[in-house]
Amino acid sequence: MAMFFVVFGSRLLLVYGYTLPHPFWDSWHVEGEWLYKPFLTGTLKFGDLFRAASEHRPVVLRLYDLALLSLNGQWDVALQMTVNAALFALFSCILWRMLSEGFDRPSRFLLAAIITAMLALPAGWENTLNGHHAGWFFFYIFSGLGIWLAVTRPPCSRSWFLCLPVLEAAYFSLFAGVIAPAAAAATLVFEMLREHRTNRRALAAVTLLLALVALGILVEPRFEAQKMDRAQSGAAFLISLGYTLAWPDYEIGQRLLALHAPWVMVIISLLLRKLDYIPPSPMIVAFGVWTYLQAAGIAFARGRSGAPPAVRYMDILTIGLIVNFAALILLARQKSSLWRTATAAVALVWVWSVWSGLERRTTYEYAVMLPGKRVSSLVQESNLRAFAATGHYAYLANKSPAEIAYYAGSEKVAALLSDPVLRTIYPASIRPPIAVAWPPSAVFQEGGYAPYTPHIEDAQVLGSYGSDGNAVTGSIESGIISPLRLPYLEFRVAGDLGQPGLALKLLEQSGATITVAPPARSLTSWTTVRVPAPREPFRIIAIDQSDKGWLAFCQPREMGRLSFYSNWLLEHSRSFMAAGKAAFGLLLLHEVWLWIGIQRRRKTCEGKERRIGSLRGKNNLTLSIPPRA
Numbered sequence: 001m002a003m004f005f006v007v008f009g010s011r012l013l014l015v016y017g018y019t020l021p022h023p024f025w026d027s028w029h030v031e032g033e034w035l036y037k038p039f040l041t042g043t044l045k046f047g048d049l050f051r052a053a054s055e056h057r058p059v060v061l062r063l064y065d066l067a068l069l070s071l072n073g074q075w076d077v078a079l080q081m082t083v084n085a086a087l088f089a090l091f092s093c094i095l096w097r098m099l100s101e102g103f104d105r106p107s108r109f110l111l112a113a114i115i116t117a118m119l120a121l122p123a124g125w126e127n128t129l130n131g132h133h134a135g136w137f138f139f140y141i142f143s144g145l146g147i148w149l150a151v152t153r154p155p156c157s158r159s160w161f162l163c164l165p166v167l168e169a170a171y172f173s174l175f176a177g178v179i180a181p182a183a184a185a186a187t188l189v190f191e192m193l194r195e196h197r198t199n200r201r202a203l204a205a206v207t208l209l210l211a212l213v214a215l216g217i218l219v220e221p222r223f224e225a226q227k228m229d230r231a232q233s234g235a236a237f238l239i240s241l242g243y244t245l246a247w248p249d250y251e252i253g254q255r256l257l258a259l260h261a262p263w264v265m266v267i268i269s270l271l272l273r274k275l276d277y278i279p280p281s282p283m284i285v286a287f288g289v290w291t292y293l294q295a296a297g298i299a300f301a302r303g304r305s306g307a308p309p310a311v312r313y314m315d316i317l318t319i320g321l322i323v324n325f326a327a328l329i330l331l332a333r334q335k336s337s338l339w340r341t342a343t344a345a346v347a348l349v350w351v352w353s354v355w356s357g358l359e360r361r362t363t364y365e366y367a368v369m370l371p372g373k374r375v376s377s378l379v380q381e382s383n384l385r386a387f388a389a390t391g392h393y394a395y396l397a398n399k400s401p402a403e404i405a406y407y408a409g410s411e412k413v414a415a416l417l418s419d420p421v422l423r424t425i426y427p428a429s430i431r432p433p434i435a436v437a438w439p440p441s442a443v444f445q446e447g448g449y450a451p452y453t454p455h456i457e458d459a460q461v462l463g464s465y466g467s468d469g470n471a472v473t474g475s476i477e478s479g480i481i482s483p484l485r486l487p488y489l490e491f492r493v494a495g496d497l498g499q500p501g502l503a504l505k506l507l508e509q510s511g512a513t514i515t516v517a518p519p520a521r522s523l524t525s526w527t528t529v530r531v532p533a534p535r536e537p538f539r540i541i542a543i544d545q546s547d548k549g550w551l552a553f554c555q556p557r558e559m560g561r562l563s564f565y566s567n568w569l570l571e572h573s574r575s576f577m578a579a580g581k582a583a584f585g586l587l588l589l590h591e592v593w594l595w596i597g598i599q600r601r602r603k604t605c606e607g608k609e610r611r612i613g614s615l616r617g618k619n620n621l622t623l624s625i626p627p628r629a
Contacts, residue, residue: 002587003087003096005580011085011119012573018374019129020381021078021427021563024405026053027132035062036075037421046443047520050172052221055301059172060142061135065547069425074560076427080131087137088128088315092119094141095319097149099287100328102279107329111592113584115323121358122365123248124315129373133312135173140172140394147290150184150379151191151282155205164208170443171216176316177548178216183290185209194271233305239306241299245292247309247317248357255353261346262318262327263288274334284326285326288321298601311369321354378407384430386457388417389555389577395457413625428490428563432557433459436478436540443474444542449552453494456526456554462542463495463552470550473501478540486558489533490528491516496549501545508534516553524556530564 023032030053037046049059068083069075096115100108127133149163163184170177185206192198230235242252249255266284269275294316298309300355309317327585328350331343383404386395404413416422423432438444438460448463450470466472496502498517506514514534520525544551569576 002583003112003581005576006116007092007580008085008089009573009576009578009580010476011088012082012570012576014122014370015078015081015085016570016573018022018125018370018377019078019081020375020377020429021079021404021527022077022381022384022430024130024132024380025407027077028406028413029408030058031065031132032075032416032422035065036069036425037419039066039069040421040425042330048415049621054223055175055226056135057219058135058174060138060511061132064134064138068562071558072562073119074558074563075427076429076560076563076566077131077426078427078570079560079566080126080134080162081561082569083132084128084134084137087134087141088110088119091140091144092116094144095322098144098283099280099323101283102281103329105591105594107332108497109587111326114324116580116584118318118322118358119315120623121318121362122370123318123358123361125365125370125373126311127315136312138316139174139177140319142166142173143177144287146180147184147286147299148172148206148283150181150209151286152279155188155199155201156208157201160308160468164212165465167209167212168566174219175216176294176297178213179290179293181209181212182196182293183286185413186289187286190267190270191277191282194273194277196375205364206235219348226301229302230478231300232305236306237299237303240303240308241296241305243308244295244298244313244317247314248321248354248361250308250360250410255357258346258353260324260347262324262343262350265343265346266330266596267325269331269334269339272578274336274339275330276333276381278330278333280326280330284323284330284351287319287323288327291316291323295320324350327488328612346437376402377401381429382457383411387414387432388423388432388457389457390424391418415499424485428557428559431557434481434484434489435559436460436481438476438478440463441476443472443473444476448550449494450523450550452524454525455553457491458492458554460550460555463550463600464542465550466550470496470544471547473545473547475541475543475545477507477548480537480539483535483536484558485531486532487561488559488564489556490529490559491529491531491556492554493518493529493551494522494553495528495551496521496523496546497551497553499546499549500545501544502549502551504551505541505543506531506534507539507541509537521549530559530567533558 017031029049030370033050034051035044038048049062050057065080068079071077097111103111107133122128127136145509146163146167149160153160153163167177167181167184169181188206192202231240239252242256245260246252246256263284266281267288270277270281270285275281298313298316302310307360327346328343332340333345334340342460366608376575380403383395383399387393393414396414399410401407404410406413406536415428417430443464443466446460446462448465449461449466464470464472464474491504493516497504503518506516508514513530515527516531518529540556542551542553543622
C-alpha cells in the first residue's frame with residue numbers, strides 16, 4: 001500500500017499539474033478515427049484490433065480503450081492517464097514482489113524504498129502525460145509477469161506454460177514485448193551454463209521462447225519512416241547505445257561502468273558459484289538481460305545519427321537501475337570479505353553516480369520540460385475548445401502542430417472535431433456545449449465579465465458585469481433542457497459566485513435544485529465546477545441580487561461518470577502521496593521496533609548464558625537434561 005500510494009500519487013500530480021484531457025498526437029487517428037468511430041457505428045471488425053500502428057499491433061491497448069469508452073460513455077484522456085497512473089503503481093508493487101523474494105526484512109524494506117523513490121520521479125513523464133501510451137504500462141506488467149513465470153517455474157510444467165500467453169500479451173501491448181521471451185530464454189541458458197549440464201525440458205522451453213521472438217519479429221509491421229528513425233551506421237548505433245546506458249547522465253563517461261557494475265558482478269559471482277542461486281537471482285539475471293536488450297533495441301530502432309533516448313524510454317532505464325540496486329543487495333550476501341569490501345566500494349560509487357544523475361534530470365524536467373508541456377496544453381485546449389464551440393476555422397488556421405496537439409495539420413483536426421460521431425464522445429474540455437435557449441436580458445449579457453478576467457473563447461459566455469460595472473441586478477432563466485445522456489455537467493464560472501445575492505443553479509421539473517458553486521470566488525481566472533446532471537427536464541437559473549458583485553459562466557458541457565471520479569482523484573493527488581509517505585513511516589517504525597526487540601532478546605539470552613557459565617565455573621556443575629520416560 002505504501003509503494004502503491006506514493007507512486008500513484010506522484011503520477012497523479014504530474015497529470016493534474018501539467019496536462020489536460022484532450023487527445024494528443026497519434027491518439028486522434030489511432031484511437032478516434034480507427035477505433036472509436038467504427039465501434040460507435042457498428043463497423044469495427046475483429047481484424048481491426050490487430051491493425052498496425054507504427055511498428056506495434058496494440059491489441060491490449062485497443063481493448064482497454066474500448067472498455068473505458070463503454071464504461072464512461074466519453075473519450076477522456078485525463079481518465080486514461082489516471083488509470084495509467086494506477087497501472088504504473090501496480091507495476092511497482094509487482095516489480096518489488098519479484099525482486100525481493102528471498103531477501104531478509106531490512107533488504108526488502110530498502111528495496112521497496114528505492115523502487116518507490118525512483119518510479120515516483122518524472123523520468124518517463126511522456127508516457128504518464130499521454131493517455132494513448134497505456135500500452136507501455138501493460139507492456140511493463142505483462143513482460144515482468146511473463147519473465148517471472150518463465151524463469152521461476154519448472155520448465156515446460158503446467159504453470160510454466162502460462163508464461164506464453166502472458167508474453168504474447170506483452171507483445172500485443174508494445175512491439176518491445178518481443179524482448180521479454182528472449183530475456184527469459186537467456187536466463188534459462190545461463191542456469192544451464194552455471195550448472196554445467198543441459199536439461200531437456202529447459203532446452204524445449206528455450207526453443208518455445210525463441211520461437212515467440214522469431215514470430216514477433218516476422219509479423220512486425222514495416223513502413224518507410226521506420227528506416228529514417230533507425231541508426232544509420234554502426235557508429236551511430238554505438239553512440240546512441242552509449243547515451244542509453246549512461247542514463248541518467250547526459251554524457252557518455254566513466255560513470256557508465258559504475259552504473260552497471262553491480263549486475264555484471266552478480267553474473268560473474270553466480271557463474272563462479274561465489275553466490276547461491278537463491279530466489280531473487282533468476283529475476284535479477286532476467287531483468288538485467290531484458291534491460292540491456294531493450295537498450296540495444298532503443299539504440300537500433302531510434303538511434304538515427306547517434307541520438308540519445310527519448311523521454312518515453314526512460315522508465316525502462318529506471319528499471320535497469322533498480323535491478324542493479326537489487327544486485328547490490330544480493331552481492332552483500334557474499335561470504336568472502338574481499339568480495340564484500342569490493343561490493344561496498346561499488347555501492348558507494350553507484351549511489352553517488354545515480355543520485356547526481358537523477359538530481360540533474362529531475363531538476364531540468366521540473367524547471368523546463370514539464371512547464372513547457374503545461375503551457376502547450378493550455379494553448380491546445382484554448383484553440384480546440386474555441387473551434388468546437390463556435391465552428392470558426394480561424395481558431396485552427398495557420399497553427400503549428402504544437403498549438404493544435406496534432407501533426408497532421410489544422411484541416412485534419414477541424415474534420416475530426418466536426419465529425420458527427422466523434423463529437424458525441426469528446427471530453428468535456430473540447431466537446432460542444434449543450435444547446436440552451438436564453439431569453440433577452442438587460443442584466444446577463446454575452447461577454448459580461450470584468451476586463452481583468454482572462455478572455456475566454458466560447459459560445460454564449462453570459463455574465464452580469466456590464467458597462468456600469470457590477471451595480472446592475474436581476475436574474476435570467478433558460479428554456480427547458482431535456483435529460484442528458486451523461487450523468488454530470490461541467491461549468492466554467494468566474495466572478496463572486498458563492499457570495500450573498502449571487503447564485504447559479506439547476507431547477508428540476510419537480511422543484512429540486514442543484515447549486516453550482518465554486519470553492520472560492522475567482523475574479524482573475526475561470527474555475528471549473530462539476531455537478532450531477534438532472535435526470536428529468538430542467539432549467540438553468542442565474543441570479544445577481546448584489547450591487548457589489550458579479551458572476552459569469554460558460555454554457556455547460558456533459559461529462560461521464562468515470563471522468564468525474566478521475567477529476568476527483570486528480571484533485572486529491574497530494575492526499576495519496578501523504579498516505580503513502582505515512583505508511584512508509586509506520587513501516588520504518590515497525591522495522592525499528594522489531595530490531596530493538598531482537599536486540600533485547602539477544603542481550604537477555606547472552607546474560608543467561610553468562611550466568612550459566614559462571615555457575616558452571618564456580619560450582620563445577622554439569623547441567624544435563626534427563627531423558628524422557
